[in-house]
Amino acid sequence: MQPLQFDNITIDRVDLPVNPNKIEVSVLRLDKIHPLISGNKWFKLQYYIEEAKRQQKNGLLTFGGAWSNHIIATAAAASMNGLQSTGIIRGKEPAVYSPTLVAASELGMHLYFTNREAYSNKEIPGEIDQSSQLLIPEGGYGIIGALGAAGISQYFNRESFTHICCAVGTGTMLAGLINSSLPQQQLTGISVMKNNNSLEEAVRSLLHDPARDFTILHDFHEGGYAKHNPGLIAFMNEWMRLTGIPSDLVYTGKLFLAITRLAADGYFPLQSRLLLIHSGGLQGNASLSKETLIF
Ligand SMILES: *Cc1c(COP(=O)(O)O)cnc(C)c1O
Numbered sequence: 001m002q003p004l005q006f007d008n009i010t011i012d013r014v015d016l017p018v019n020p021n022k023i024e025v026s027v028l029r030l031d032k033i034h035p036l037i038s039g040n041k042w043f044k045l046q047y048y049i050e051e052a053k054r055q056q057k058n059g060l061l062t063f064g065g066a067w068s069n070h071i072i073a074t075a076a077a078a079s080m081n082g083l084q085s086t087g088i089i090r091g092k093e094p095a096v097y098s099p100t101l102v103a104a105s106e107l108g109m110h111l112y113f114t115n116r117e118a119y120s121n122k123e124i125p126g127e128i129d130q131s132s133q134l135l136i137p138e139g140g141y142g143i144i145g146a147l148g149a150a151g152i153s154q155y156f157n158r159e160s161f162t163h164i165c166c167a168v169g170t171g172t173m174l175a176g177l178i179n180s181s182l183p184q185q186q187l188t189g190i191s192v193m194k195n196n197n198s199l200e201e202a203v204r205s206l207l208h209d210p211a212r213d214f215t216i217l218h219d220f221h222e223g224g225y226a227k228h229n230p231g232l233i234a235f236m237n238e239w240m241r242l243t244g245i246p247s248d249l250v251y252t253g254k255l256f257l258a259i260t261r262l263a264a265d266g267y268f269p270l271q272s273r274l275l276l277i278h279s280g281g282l283q284g285n286a287s288l289s290k291e292t293l294i295f
Contacts, residue, residue, distance in 0.1 A: 049083070084110070
């Protein structure tokens with residue numbers, strides 16, 4: 001596997017088409033670390049790996065869908081650290097594996113497929129040896145994941161930004177960013193799920209300071225988790241033309257769309273300086289038919 005290249009991370013300035021409050025927008029390019037392993041997931045896994053070693057486990061066990069960024073990152077992180085890995089995958093075994101599952105199994109991950117009900121109950125098939133593996137919650141959620149995500153802030157100068165914005169799935173990355181932010185900084189998360197009402201509480205329970213202020217916006221899911229529509233796809237292509245920055249359909253496409261609309265509406269105060277976290281995930285775009293995206 002190609003090594004991870006943290007030196008590739010850049011902060012790119014972008015010009016938004018409609019920007020009445022003249023805000024400055026920059027993007028932290030964690031997507032450039034590796035073509036398959038998205039930066040966000042890698043950061044979240046760091047301390048799970050340490051925990052596995054500390055507990056003398058010989059593998060990592062986790063859950064995800066057929067296009068999961070978390071599954072492929074876990075497979076890669078395990079392989080690079082001499083650990084085994086097991087992925088419990090939602091749904092029945094497909095006749096043709098997604099590129100995500102092909103890559104995960106090439107990295108040595110053992111895959112088990114479970115039906116949707118067993119999956120949502122997070123049942124672990126009986127034939128899996130649990131005692132030798134560290135169980136990582138779906139998406140890397142938890143205090144250990146947030147601790148790793150806080151490490152993202154070493155790649156930017158905190159003083160330079162009034163707002164930090166990111167896409168939100170489990171909320172672990174947002175919690176890590178909040179924990180490592182300056183007290184006066186505004187943290188804005190864009191939920192990629194429809195009506196995920198427990199999200200604020202899920203984030204708050206990972207914070208060092210549970211009274212810390214943050215905002216999650218719930219109106220930019222574009223139909224729901226991993227759902228997309230022609231408007232979103234057109235936007236992602238337009239964003240690429242405008243900024244040269246590729247995005248993914250599950251997370252970062254929705255983040256950039258939300259910020260573009262909010263900026264046009266004058267949501268952010270005059271001359272705010274925003275840092276948008278490009279958390280990777282580009283590998284998932286392979287689920288779209290060719291020629292949908294211009295990148
Ligand atoms: C998982 C993921 C997120 C969301 O992170 P959470 O910590 O689950 O909120 C955002 N962007 C990408 C690309 C991801 O893979």
